[in-house]
Amino acid sequence: MKNYYSDLHIHIGRTRSGKPVKITGAKSLTFTNIIEHARNEKGLNIIGIIDCHSPEVIVEISELMETNDVTEHPDGGLQYGDLTIIPGSELEIYDENCHGPIHVLAYFPTLAIMREFSMWLSNHLKNITLSSQRIYVSGKELQLKVKELGGLFIPAHVFTPFKSLFGKGVQKTLTEVFDKNLIDGIELGLSADTAMADQIKELHDYSFVTNSDAHSLKKIAREYHVLQMEAPTFNELEKALHQIDGRKVQANYGLDPLLGKYHQTVCSQCFTPFNPEKGECSNCGSSKFIKGVADRISELKTASTSPANRPPYIHQVPLEFIPGLGPKMLEKLLDHFGTEMAILHEVPLEKLEEIIPAKTAVMIVKAREGKLSLSAGGGGKYGKIAD
Numbered sequence: 001m002k003n004y005y006s007d008l009h010i011h012i013g014r015t016r017s018g019k020p021v022k023i024t025g026a027k028s029l030t031f032t033n034i035i036e037h038a039r040n041e042k043g044l045n046i047i048g049i050i051d052c053h054s055p056e057v058i059v060e061i062s063e064l065m066e067t068n069d070v071t072e073h074p075d076g077g078l079q080y081g082d083l084t085i086i087p088g089s090e091l092e093i094y095d096e097n098c099h100g101p102i103h104v105l106a107y108f109p110t111l112a113i114m115r116e117f118s119m120w121l122s123n124h125l126k127n128i129t130l131s132s133q134r135i136y137v138s139g140k141e142l143q144l145k146v147k148e149l150g151g152l153f154i155p156a157h158v159f160t161p162f163k164s165l166f167g168k169g170v171q172k173t174l175t176e177v178f179d180k181n182l183i184d185g186i187e188l189g190l191s192a193d194t195a196m197a198d199q200i201k202e203l204h205d206y207s208f209v210t211n212s213d214a215h216s217l218k219k220i221a222r223e224y225h226v227l228q229m230e231a232p233t234f235n236e237l238e239k240a241l242h243q244i245d246g247r248k249v250q251a252n253y254g255l256d257p258l259l260g261k262y263h264q265t266v267c268s269q270c271f272t273p274f275n276p277e278k279g280e281c282s283n284c285g286s287s288k289f290i291k292g293v294a295d296r297i298s299e300l301k302t303a304s305t306s307p308a309n310r311p312p313y314i315h316q317v318p319l320e321f322i323p324g325l326g327p328k329m330l331e332k333l334l335d336h337f338g339t340e341m342a343i344l345h346e347v348p349l350e351k352l353e354e355i356i357p358a359k360t361a362v363m364i365v366k367a368r369e370g371k372l373s374l375s376a377g378g379g380g381k382y383g384k385i386a387d
Contacts, residue, residue, distance in 0.1 A: 003250055004232045005341055007224040008048030008086065009105060009156065009187065009211030010034055011131060015056035022051055022131035026216040031060050033217065035070075039083035042221045043339025046077070046232040048211070050105055051131040052087035053118040061087070061111055076109030076234025084232040087114040089121070090131060090156060092163060095138040097177050100168025102139065103132060103156040105187065106146045109234040113149050120145060143182040152238060153182055157189030157213060159197070159293040161262050164189070166200075166300060173202060185209050185241045190223065191260025191293040191377075194252060194313035198306040199297055207241045210254040210313075221340060222318040223254040249311050256315040257293065258374040259383040265292040266379035273378065290379045317367035319343065323385060324360050332356065344368065
């Protein structure tokens with residue numbers, strides 16, 4: 001068994017010809033740019049690109065396969081050198097059982113199956129070329145189609161206040177919307193960690209994945225997980241999510257929830273911390289608020305401990321959050337040490353200090369050891385490093 005760094009939620013901003021896919025995604029987020037950046041700069045081993053249903057993206061992948069730049073693994077997944085790509089799709093359901101829209105992720109083993117899924121999708125949504133489109137079938141119907149095609153189904157960023165399972169999608173339980181037996185994992189999102197999520201007992205049945213939901217190249221791997229598998233393939237990923245034959249999620253690496261954009265409840269007008277029991281903002285007097293993930297989880301709480309087999313969740317501060325570490329300094333680090341994974345996990349303090357100012361090097365090591373002081377985010381604004 002080997003360990004593989006994985007980020008399974010990366011958006012495509014534009015097609016090769018420049019047409020939008022994820023409208024809020026960076027123009028540099030083409031399929032080709034993503035796979036080059038994820039492999040060469042981030043140091044990832046397996047990634048999920050979740051806008052591969054877009055027909056122009058399918059054409060781009062097909063052309064890369066014709067030139068053998070990308071090949072297909074017999075056990076599922078696309079190979080770009082030593083990087084494995086799992087083609088996927090993010091969709092929005094809002095059926096009669098939902099109390100609010102819910103984003104979900106679907107992954108498939110081959111490009112041919114993704115093409116078949118895309119053709120099916122085109123009959124059930126308004127614009128097949130775009131990301132995160134509303135699909136006009138029920139959550140359970142979508143699950144059944146994904147499973148019919150041999151795919152994986154994972155609810156996305158399940159606690160964010162908007163467009164998520166527990167944000168507004170359901171009142172109490174995922175079974176209001178989904179068949180619990182057709183879920184392959186749960187994506188936590190940036191504002192929650194394992195300890196928070198395991199306060200909901202029905203989630204004890206699932207592996208947790210921590211992904212970046214990247215809308216730009218630099219955001220790739222701001223959250224990620226380590227998979228223990230025989231090889232980086234679709235079939236092995238499925239086994240890891242279900243803890244089959246020793247395969248498993250070995251560890252989750254993610255933001256301290258305090259750094260997430262929706263951790264605490266804030267006033268929707270001035271973003272000051274808001275106490276719903278008082279009914280109005282202490283700063284501006286508004287009665288409108290955005291409920292934070294921490295408060296929402298405490299409403300849903302049905303358990304107080306994690307299951308015994310839950311892997312560790314390691315609070316990770318992405319390099320872009322480190323004060324004083326700008327693009328030029330990061331480029332220096334990458335030139336010397338290869339990838340962000342190496343910088344975040346392996347390079348000793350004394351080696352970092354040879355390349356960048358000692359103060360910044362110390363901050364990287366403090367981040368690695370979970371020793372930074374943080375101030376909480378909320379209402380769409382990230383938390384900050386307080387040091």
